[in-house]
Amino acid sequence: MKRxxxxxxxxxxxxxxxxxxxxxxxxKDWDGFFRPENLAMDAVIEPVAxxxxxxxxxxxxxxxxxxxxxTQEATIRWLS
Numbered sequence: 001m002k003r004x005x006x007x008x009x010x011x012x013x014x015x016x017x018x019x020x021x022x023x024x025x026x027x028k029d030w031d032g033f034f035r036p037e038n039l040a041m042d043a044v045i046e047p048v049a050x051x052x053x054x055x056x057x058x059x060x061x062x063x064x065x066x067x068x069x070x071t072q073e074a075t076i077r078w079l080s
Contacts, residue, residue, distance in 0.1 A: 005059040007052060009067065014042040014078065034067060036074035 010016040018041055022033035032038065052061060067075055 002058065002060045004062055005052070005055045006062045006064055007048070009063060009065040009075065010042075013045055013048050013052070013063075014039075015045050016042055018042070034071050036071065039067075039071060039074045039078055042078065 007013050016033075019033050019038050022029040022038075055061065063079070065075065
């Protein structure tokens with residue numbers, strides 16, 4: 001039986017720093033933060049991706065996120 005490694009997305013595997021302006025300050029624009037075209041611009045955080053790649057042969061990889069369900073397709077595209 002394989003062990004499991006769990007990875008979060010935003011801020012862990014996906015560099016969401018270019019989207020943070022949507023939610024900083026008093027007024028939060030969560031729709032903008034989670035807009036699919038904005039998600040697509042996230043860079044991969046390479047050191048985390050390196051760990052994921054090192055583990056994927058011996059571990060089951062599970063992704064967890066606080067992203068809304070409506071971002072599922074964009075998230076899957078990004079992970080591809």
